[in-house]
Amino acid sequence: MSLACRVFPTSIGVDSLGNLYVLDAGNHRVSVFDRAGRHLRSFGRQGEGPGELGFPSDMAITPAGKVAVYDFDRRALVRFDAGGSFAGTFPLPGTLERKVGLLDGGHIAAAVRHQAEAADSADSRLLVLGGDTVEIARVRQLNRHRPQQFSCRSLARPPYLGPRIVWAAAGNRIVFNDDATYSVHIHDDNRLAAIWRRNLPAIRSTLELAAWEVNAGDSLRVFGCAVPAEEAARKIGYAEIAPIVRSLAVAPDGGVWLSRRTEVAGESPIDVLDATGAYVGTLPRESPFPALFRGADEIITVETDDSDLPHVVVYRIHRGSRPSARR
Secondary structure, eight states: OBOSSOOOGGGEEEOTTOOEEEEEGGGTEEEEEOTTSOEEEEEOEESSSTTEESSEEEEEEOTTOOEEEEETTTTEEEEEOTTSOEEEEEEOSSEEEEEEEEOTTSOEEEEEEEEOSSTTEEEEEEEEESSSOEEEEEEEEESSOOOEEOSSOEEOOOOBTOOOOEEEEETTEEEEEOSSSSEEEEEETTEEEEEEEOOOOOEEOOHHHHHHTTTTTSOEEETTEEEOHHHHHHHHOBOSEEOSEEEEEEOTTSOEEEEEOOSSTTOOOEEEEOTTSOEEEEOOTTOOOOSEESSSSEEEEEEEOTTOOEEEEEEEOOTTSOOEEEO
């Protein structure tokens, strides 16, 4: 499915019927499509009133079709019922860090960022919200790195490959990694159920690895300033040890797909772990990583073509072979 709007992996979702929800942030609305790609309905509009959106960025869907859209202007979730009617606003205790999840039972999973007590740092916190707020992970990050002078401007950025929380959620399961090791913390029903580990060696950061973190090796572009990736990584700096875990996704059976770093810049093998944490295998090179699952046999991704036009792509999973794509 080709789309004229900007779409990201954190701005799509599916319901239990397999309908696809797409946050069209530029037009301040959510559009719903059936399995065949036919448009069913849209809801939301620009504004500051009930059910209106100022600066929408990310979205989550429940199996029943309830929707939560993060509005950066409000620092809050704007919620809609399964029919697309406004269902209230839920403020977040910080700025959302590019993902939100709606759990069974009505709870919200979100990673938020806010200023720490130390003036030069910020805390990234993974929270379960709704009723009492439960913090399940916290990482402290450098907030104001010493500005570095480039040819076009001075830039202040945290070092590349620094600590962060990588997480995903589905049903009542939240999975996350918050260090440089190959480990996955499993939270079921708001309690730590297990920690899955594989004994892989630490990855020492290199300039090449850090440069890949700069827009996949392309230039760092800020307010009309374009800085070559290697120059940006060298001047801004990078952590000594690179985190192994890049991305996580929870499969319908409770298993986990894990995208990981290697010593080779740009290489991201995808491991599959079953619902007990047992290693099933590593997918063939160039396999897609799911933005979300649609049932047990399909994954959905967001990809761009040579014209930078986004596509929502559905891949059918064939056990024991490379996934096949259907656009």
